[in-house]
Amino acid sequence: MTEDAAAGRTGRPATFTSWLRGLSGSELDSLFAARPDLISPVPADLGALAARCTARPAVLRVLDQLDRFSLCVLEGVLAHDRVTVPHPDRDRQLGQPQEQTDSVGTKYHHLAAALGDPGGALDGALARLRQLALVWEDGDLLRPVSVLRDILPQPAGLGPPLRTLLGGLDPARLNQLSRDLDLPVGYGAGTPVDRLCEALAEPERVNGLLRDAGTEARSVLDQLTWGPPNGTVSGATRPVDVDTADSPVERLLARGLLLPSDDSTVTLPREIGLRLRDGQLFQEVEAVPPPLTGKERTPETVAREAAGQAFTAIRSVATLLEDWADEPPSVLRNGSLGVRDLRRTAQALDIDEPTAALLVETARAAGLLGTDEGIAGVWLPTPGYDVWLEHPPEVRWLRLVEAWLRSSRVAHLVGSKDDRGRSRNVLGEGLDRRAAPEVRLDVLHALARAPEGLHATPESLAEHLAWQRPRRQGSSYSALVEATLYEAGALGLTGRGALAPHARALLDELDDEPTPVTERATTKAGSLLATEMPQPLDHILIQGDLTAVAPGPLVTELSRELALAADVESTGGATVYRFSADSIRRAMDSGRGADDLTDLLERHSTTALPQPLRYLIADVARTHGRLRVGTASSYLRCDEPTVLDELVNDRRASDLTLTRLAPTVVASRSTRPVLLERLSKLGYNPIPEAADGSVQLSRPGPRRASDATPPAEIPAPIGPELRMAAVRAVRAGDEAATAARHPIPAPPGEPPASPAAATLSALTSAVREGKRVWIGYLDTDGRASSRIVEPATVEGGYLTAYDATRAAVQRFAVHRITGVAQTS
Structure with a gap:
């Protein structure tokens, strides 16, 4: 993990790769945490990592993560890159003109001044850009990665540098421009481009040229100053000089204040634009996001409302899957759910169709819903649903919400038309939006920045998100934001429009550790939700009109028995069940006797069992069987x-x-x-009855899906152990590729031998601790050999390690490793 200073020792020019080589292990770990795509798969060495860092698709993905101020800082670094600026250290006491230099990159104090001295916000933005490897350091200069010049060709609304525009002119035009500026002609004292760049970078000379061009020409420049820097004219490349120029544009062209970029376009050079802006890059720099505004709610009200909705969501999912287990809907030929089935489900749950679609998609994403393997496929609960039911309510809620956060499916699109005019169905094609997980986190994090209990207005939230993600704005992004707000409320993440305390805790836990929250022993989010969520009850209130009221959620056993003997009449804060002859007969058909039902109801009812219900049970039992x-x-x-x-x-x-x-x-x-x-x-x-005359009463076993595979989701973040393994692998590969290393001999004696479990455990420990080990290895021909290796990763049945005996990075099949021993 030592820093590499090879560039400094050899005097070679600094490069992006050498800068990466000089990063510490923790800094590379931070880079991989911010950009996990860089290690999927792990690059062979730092040269390959540099190429991957600067690939256009990878850089575009990172740019979409930047906020408005960070983007302004990055454009500021780009705007000062490759421009001709006054040399800051030239001693002017000798009466000589200040020397001009063609710089690559910019210095911190120049950037701060150009951004209006934003204070500490600049340090944070630069640290973020450096962490993302968009900006790197060359001594005291800040330099952007080269691909950004193509991605952002007009940073801060400025045109190309003078050198770029002058390099496109023919020699005759360069010589004429030099004569008009009283500069030498030809190549006797340097190139015309160098002389013109130096001359047009002098503030005094530019001020004189602006005065000579006149007020009309200055008004033309004012229109181009803050961008876009291009204007359309006819014959932009025609010959022109100071004496013959009569229009404002011609006077500017003759003095080099405008330069042609093609036959119909004139462009304001970057250096001239910066001069006209008095060195400022932007008219206004917003270093902090606009605050969220809206109605204030009490935190207690928000927590109670959100917890109630969270309970409603998990209860509705359970009811939905129980109903589908009894009467499973068919899988359409395109793999989706029918419109009628969705409407029937919404009516049964007493919710609207968009919420029903959300619950169905979330249950599928959580692995609770699947299909069978029959010819006429149906949707059924998975075996994982039974395990899910055994968990406490807060754990069930975390499972649903985490699946929703990672899923790329957007249930809000159900019913809309695709490009071919076909309607999108639940669980079908056309609902995937890869940006959905990131947008959901954007919205929830934005709400988390608001004061507790604040219901932000849609306008202020839109302005806040426009600052946070300026490159993602558009109709699609706005639609995803709207869908996220609706779905967050339906799942119990928000209450009365404000983010709930348990949702804030969940976001913090997701940011701190990549492990799924449902795999952790305890979570703060679950603990907070458990205190607000109603606890399961083991009692009901049976009334004289053949109804029973459950004043809250029931324990699983009582809920199932009551659902067997009665029908749900209404839901809400309390659930109302109604007993009927058909429901009592259903319970008896499942093997419950009259005495069993009476005993169950008497045991769990806080009121005396009404006589009409006793008569109903007795009447059904008298004819039953x-x-x-x-x-x-x-x-x-x-x-x-x-x-x-x-x-x-x-x-x-x-x-x-x-x-x-x-x-x-x-x-x-x-x-x-x-x-x-x-x-x-x-x-x-x-x-x-059976052939021997015995009664055959039994409740049919629950039907479960054979295909329990959930749809593809965004993978979880890469953990710190895997990131550090990637750092070691990249370092080892780079050392093998660049350092003059010689193979070392293997230890004498027979190769080590150890049981397979011990071998795998020793390799995993060596990867974690970064130790060198001695292994025995059988090649494909069965020949045994000894190797001294530095393990980097063990995954997919292969060990990737630096082989010190061969001075190269090798991959070893784990099943061919005969044993592992510590080196002395």
Whole structure:
């Protein structure tokens, strides 16, 4: 991890690669944390890392992360790059003119002055740009990476440098311009371009040229001063001199204050533009974001409202998946959910369709919803759903929210049209927006910067985000912001428009550690939410009108039993269940007896069991199971012949073709499932029996999806251990590529041997501690050899390490490593 000062020792010009080589291990770690794409995969050496840092797509991704002030600072560094400026250290006491130099980069105090001395904000912005490897240091100069000159060709609205524009002119035009400026002609005392650059960088000379050009010409320059620096004229490259110039533009061209960039375009050179701006890069520099404004809510109200919505979200997801387990909706041919199924789900949950779409997509992203492998596919809960139900409510909420934050799916687009005019469906194509996770974090972090309890207005939030992400603005970004605000409220991250305390804690934990919050033993966000969320209850209030009221969330066992014996009538702060003959029969069909139901309700009800409910249970139990359906093709058996007499003479059952075999047995041509369903509809409440006459009552097992793979999500941030392993690998590769190293001999004796588990543990420890180890290795031909290696990473079944015995970076198949030993 030592710093490399090779450039300074050899006197070679500093380069971006040599600057990277001089970074410490912690600084490279910070670079990889800010730009994880640089180590996916790990570059071979620092030269490859430099190439990846300066690749146009990679730099464009980083620019989108910059705020307005950081972008202004970066444009300031670019604006002073490769311009001709007065030399600051020239001693002028000898009466000689101040020397001009063609600089590469800018000095800190020049940049600060050009930005209006923003104070400490400049240090923070430069530190961020340096961390992102967009700006690097060459002594006391700040230099941008070269690709930025193509990406931002007009930094701060300034035109190209004088040298660039003059280099495009023909020699005759250069000589004429030199004569008009009273400069030598030809190449006897340097090149015309050098002389013109030096002359047009002198403030006194430029001021004189501006006076000579006249007020009309100055008004032309005023229109180009703050950008754009280009103007359209006809014949911009025509010959012109000071004596013949009669229009304002010609007078400016003759004096070099404007220069042609093509036959129809004139451009204000960067140095002249800076002079006209009095050295200032921007008319106004905003070093801090605009504050958020809006209505103030009490933090307690926000926390209570958000916690209630969080509970509603997890309860709705559970209800949705339970309903789909009983009556799963079909998977359309395009892999989506039908519009009717979405509408039916929204009605069952008593929510609107956009919220239903959000819950469905979030459940899918969290791995709670999948498809089966049948020919006619259906959507079903996954086996992970049963595990999810066993967790406390706050942990279930964290699972949903983290999946939402990482998912690129935008449920708010459901119902909109794609480019081909087709409607987008839930769980179907066209809902992916790769920028969605970053926009969600942008919005939530912006709300977290507001005072606690502040409901920011959409206008102030838009202005704040425009400062935070100036390069991402547009209709698509605005739509994602709007969708994020809606979805954050529906999931319980915000309450009354303000960010909840548990959401603030969640953002802090996501920023501090890349490990998923659901994999941590405890979380502050979960603890805060648990104090606000209603605790599960084990009691209900049964009323005389055959309803039961659950004043809050119920424990899982009671909730399932009550859902079996009653139907949900309404939801909200309290849930109302209604008992009916059909619901009681449903419970009895699942194996619950009359005494079981009565005991359950008496045990959990805080009120006495009403007589009407006792009568209802008794009435259903009296008829339930008197008829028993078996398999002949099918038969009916009843211990009461009068019941069979009634059934055989019932005209509604004539289609069953019933035949009396004995006083207590009736046969039918219908199959047993058809007979069971038909007699249930007629009110006879039959039950199935086995061949030995035993009753077959059991609740059908829960159906679960066979495909539990969630859709692709944005990967979690790379952890510190992997980043430091990448630092070691890059260092080792660079050392092997640049240093004059000689192979060292392997230790004498047989290669080391150790069990596979011990080998893998020793390699992982060596990677973590950065130690050199001795390994035994079998090549593809089965030949054994000894190696001294410096491990960098162990992943995918391969060890990447610097092989000191071969003086090269090698990859070793872990299963071919026979053993590991410590070097002396």
